[in-house]
């Protein structure tokens with residue numbers, strides 16, 4: 001590639017790049033969520049995490065409470081049985097043995113009831129906290145839904161604009177030699193931005209628009225001639241520009 005055709009291809013490539021950079025900018029906008037949405041989303045997620053932790057705590061407390069209740073039921077049945085057996089007791093000694101046994105069971109039941117009381121209190125506390133967090137979430141979620149819907153609309157509009165630009169871009173690409181386009185695209189992928197830059201005149205020297213390096217004379221000459229040339233410093237294709 002050289003001469004006037006090369007310069008034309010680079011001019012066309014530079015114009016195509018303007019579309020590509022505009023598409024990049026829109027893509028970035030798509031990916032950037034509005035501040036108010038981000039803030040509310042973070043708030044809702046924090047509350048949801050809080051709720052999860054509370055529900056886990058509630059499940060643990062319920063489990064502990066159930067275990068104590070079952071133990072108490074079990075002991076109550078044993079007490080009843082001991083009382084029945086006591087009525088059948090044949091001797092005073094046997095009576096006393098049952099009495100002791102019944103007393104032991106009663107003590108154990110009282111212990112378990114004492115242990116259950118703070119669990120019940122904690123359960124009530126957790127239930128209150130759950131209700132509060134759920135209420136807060138119920139207040140926050142509709143607004144979050146609104147903001148998400150607004151954002152979806154915003155993104156949709158951006159994507160329509162991008163699709164339109166891509167069509168224009170594809171039409172432009174048709175007029176550029178495939179190897180030039182391919183090289184440009186490879187550079188864009190590697191450099192994440194411009195693939196072709198202008199050569200800027202500054203007094204007696206030429207600089208690369210992309211990295212600002214002063215270009216060696218033989219490079220500048222090639223660029224002026226319209227040869228496909230890359231900046232020796234940043235590797236971007238150089239176009240001599242309109243001047």
Ligand SMILES: [Zn+2]
Pocket residue numbers: 208209210211212213231232233234235236
């Ligand atoms: Zn450069």
